[in-house]
Amino acid sequence: MDTGRDRGGDARRERWVDEAAGPLVRPYALTRGRTRARGGALDLVTILRATGARLPDGARLASEQRRLLALCARPCTVADLASDVALPLGVVQVLIGDLLDQGLVEVARRAPTDRLDPAILRKIRDELRAL
Amino acid sequence: MTNSARSDGAAPAAYKILVAGGFGVGKTTLVGSVSEIRPLSTEEDLSEAGAAVDDLRAIEAKRRTTVAMDFGRITLGGGVVLYLFGTPGQERFWFMWEQLARGAVGAVVLVDTRRLTASFASIDYFEQRSAPFVIAVNQFEDAASYTEDEIRVALDLDPHVPVVLCDARRPDSARTVLVALIDHALRVGESV
Numbered sequence: 001m002d003t004g005r006d007r008g009g010d011a012r013r014e015r016w017v018d019e020a021a022g023p024l025v026r027p028y029a030l031t032r033g034r035t036r037a038r039g040g041a042l043d044l045v046t047i048l049r050a051t052g053a054r055l056p057d058g059a060r061l062a063s064e065q066r067r068l069l070a071l072c073a074r075p076c077t078v079a080d081l082a083s084d085v086a087l088p089l090g091v092v093q094v095l096i097g098d099l100l101d102q103g104l105v106e107v108a109r110r111a112p113t114d115r116l117d118p119a120i121l122r123k124i125r126d127e128l129r130a131l
Numbered sequence: 132m133t134n135s136a137r138s139d140g141a142a143p144a145a146y147k148i149l150v151a152g153g154f155g156v157g158k159t160t161l162v163g164s165v166s167e168i169r170p171l172s173t174e175e176d177l178s179e180a181g182a183a184v185d186d187l188r189a190i191e192a193k194r195r196t197t198v199a200m201d202f203g204r205i206t207l208g209g210g211v212v213l214y215l216f217g218t219p220g221q222e223r224f225w226f227m228w229e230q231l232a233r234g235a236v237g238a239v240v241l242v243d244t245r246r247l248t249a250s251f252a253s254i255d256y257f258e259q260r261s262a263p264f265v266i267a268v269n270q271f272e273d274a275a276s277y278t279e280d281e282i283r284v285a286l287d288l289d290p291h292v293p294v295v296l297c298d299a300r301r302p303d304s305a306r307t308v309l310v311a312l313i314d315h316a317l318r319v320g321e322s323v
């Protein structure tokens with residue numbers, strides 16, 4: 001699949017200025033305008049980690065993706081990643097989606113999608129009380 | 132070899148609690164008092180765009196605005212990390228609630244008795260989705276005091292929804308609210 005981004009062209013030359021959206025235009029140029037990850041957005045508490053796989057020959061990562069990949073050396077939630085790289089959540093979800101597609105990161109722990117197990121709820125409650 | 136055999140730090144288990152309520156009810160205060168607060172933003176019209184927009188000009192035309200979210204993290208024992216997310220309760224922010232609510236422990240809906248209506252939309256949201264939620268009445272000094280029953284009637288709450296009085300500025304009080312939510316989620320789970 002296409003991994004290299006042509007970010008040196010129009011996106012860099014033109015000035016995407018908008019009084020409401022100004023600073024966000026550049027992040028979305030980074031995702032080539034995609035505002036949603038394929039296959040649905042990653043949950044904010046999905047935990048990711050780097051696989052250690054090498055970047056395919058000829059592929060290039062944007063510097064923000066390299067930062068995300070470096071942070072994933074340790075297990076990290078999507079929310080923590082977005083906070084650490086200081087980019088909007090939607091942008092980070094798209095960028096991580098690309099890293100997943102490229103096999104550079106993997107899901108270390110899926111976020112719960114249903115009602116939580118009572119045993120888990122009790123554990124969280126008891127840990128909170130113990131703080 | 133599978134990745135499950137890796138020996139580098141085990142991934143903790145991460146859970147979400149949502150903090151909702153109208154503007155100025157104390158969401159940011161509550162998240163800040165119980166947790167390590169972190170910057171996080173999202174953008175308002177995320178849900179409208181298609182999967183791929185080739186023309187960057189289309190993005191420019193969309194006039195996005197950044198929305199700062201309240202984001203806090205409480206590292207508990209036993210490899211459990213609790214994440215708190217707060218966003219404004221108005222309906223135009225519901226697109227964010229969708230992804231926040233999935234798989235969450237539940238929600239704390241903060242209310243200010245001087246402006247109960249500010250939290251109506253948040254209550255509607257969690258009622259409609261049958262998500263466990265508690266009402267936390269933030270005690271502002273200059274507000275008249277109401278009984279729990281008066282608040283319950285004014286908010287037209289189902290009888291099983293807990294109403295907890297709190298001071299969002301105090302960590303122990305905020306933590307009591309979270310514990311009340313979890314107790315409630317346990318009761319709701321039992322009755323299903």
Ligand SMILES: Nc1nc2c(ncn2[C@@H]2O[C@H](COP(=O)(O)OP(=O)(O)O)[C@@H](O)[C@H]2O)c(=O)[nH]1
Nearest residue numbers: 154155156157158159160270271272298299300
């Ligand atoms: N007296 C009192 N003031 C509070 C309390 N919680 C929040 N505040 C104040 O109310 C204002 C709004 O709170 P904030 O957390 O920013 O509300 P948000 O818009 O829901 O995030 C701030 O000035 C807080 O200091 C409380 O429990 N008691």
Ligand SMILES: [Mg+2]
Nearest residue numbers: 158159160201
């Ligand atoms: Mg706030």
